[in-house]
Amino acid sequence: EVQLAESGGGLVKPGGSLRLSCAASGFTFSKAWMTWVRQAPGKGLEWVGRIKAKTDGGATDYAAPVKGRFTISRDDSEKTLYLQMNRLKTEDTAVYFCTTSIVVVTAIDYWGQGTLVTVSS
Amino acid sequence: QSALTQPRSVSGSPGQSVTISCTGTSSDVGGYNYVSWYQQHPGKVPKVMIYDVSKRPSGVPDRFSGSKSDNTASLTISGLQAEDEADYYCCSFADRSTYVFGTGTEVTVL
Numbered sequence: 570e571v572q573l574a575e576s577g578g579g580l581v582k583p584g585g586s587l588r589l590s591c592a593a594s595g596f597t598f599s600k601a602w603m604t605w606v607r608q609a610p611g612k613g614l615e616w617v618g619r620i621k622a623k624t625d626g627g628a629t630d631y632a633a634p635v636k637g638r639f640t641i642s643r644d645d646s647e648k649t650l651y652l653q654m655n656r657l658k659t660e661d662t663a664v665y666f667c668t669t670s671i672v673v674v675t676a677i678d679y680w681g682q683g684t685l686v687t688v689s690s
Numbered sequence: 691q692s693a694l695t696q697p698r699s700v701s702g703s704p705g706q707s708v709t710i711s712c713t714g715t716s717s718d719v720g721g722y723n724y725v726s727w728y729q730q731h732p733g734k735v736p737k738v739m740i741y742d743v744s745k746r747p748s749g750v751p752d753r754f755s756g757s758k759s760d761n762t763a764s765l766t767i768s769g770l771q772a773e774d775e776a777d778y779y780c781c782s783f784a785d786r787s788t789y790v791f792g793t794g795t796e797v798t799v800l
Contacts, residue, residue, distance in 0.1 A: 615693075675783070
């Protein structure tokens, strides 16, 4: 069974940093392209960024609002995905979902339950 | 990259059909055949209903169908059922290897 479990969310002040983790199981993590998606309270979904499998080059891509502030990385030996968030803004407040595409390669077919990040003074 | 434009809400009676539009640009919807649609019930994680414009994942009822014309993609739900009441989001691959979601549509079954 595919499982994605996010952790690391919490309350942080504007300008601060936070690192989210996503523990994966039930699939070959090293071959998976992993994506972070966020959803502000009561709002819509927003694509944050993606990291390819190392065997496919391991490149990362980011949405414009987070580029230069957020960094996605992975530890294939620990089957863990990370999202390092720096220079946080109040508009980054959201539930952050760890996701992947396994059966449906060109869309997201597995989601974690999400972790809430609140940026407030 | 601006969010794709969807109607805020659509509604229909059980058995009827509803169509949700998703309008982007030539840099996203119009430029690639990688449009997907997600259903999200309150308090739940999204579920993919359509991918690659018109393909249905295993287990998704054939009442759900997708299409695309120029810069606008559409999701049609035929034979509307009570359990279809949810929020729906389109998503498209876009330039610079990014993705963009739509603004979301609330579907109400009257």
